[in-house]
Amino acid sequence: MTGMGNWFRQVIGKGALSHEKVAALASDYIDDDLSPSMASRFRKHVDSCEGCNGLVATLRATVLTIRDLPRPVTPPGLKERVLLRVQEEGTDTSTDDTDAPASDSTT
Numbered sequence: 540m541t542g543m544g545n546w547f548r549q550v551i552g553k554g555a556l557s558h559e560k561v562a563a564l565a566s567d568y569i570d571d572d573l574s575p576s577m578a579s580r581f582r583k584h585v586d587s588c589e590g591c592n593g594l595v596a597t598l599r600a601t602v603l604t605i606r607d608l609p610r611p612v613t614p615p616g617l618k619e620r621v622l623l624r625v626q627e628e629g630t631d632t633s634t635d636d637t638d639a640p641a642s643d644s645t646t
């Protein structure tokens with residue numbers, strides 16, 4: 540039988556990671572959670588693979604942006620205001636003269 544997966548290892552080099560593996564390890568790499576040998580294999584793939592390079596760059600930018608943000612604090616009353624807003628926009632359909640909630644089904 541022909542080994543369809545072998546060509547890739549020959550192209551990139553022995554011990555190279557697959558695209559899937561790189562994608563799976565990307566966040567660990569950015570977090571510095573990979574072992575030095577794994578990190579170097581990771582970098583080796585990314586250096587020679589445009590697709591994974593872009594993926595890691597995008598992910599890193601996202602992670603750094605999120606880390607820089609302060610923890611969002613929900614101001615008191617925001618939930619109520621949002622719900623009210625949703626209700627106001629939701630009732631803007633056909634019945635314009637009544638403010639009765641649609642959930643109240645009287646038969």
Ligand SMILES: [Zn+2]
Pocket residue numbers: 557558561584588589590591592
């Ligand atoms: Zn790749």
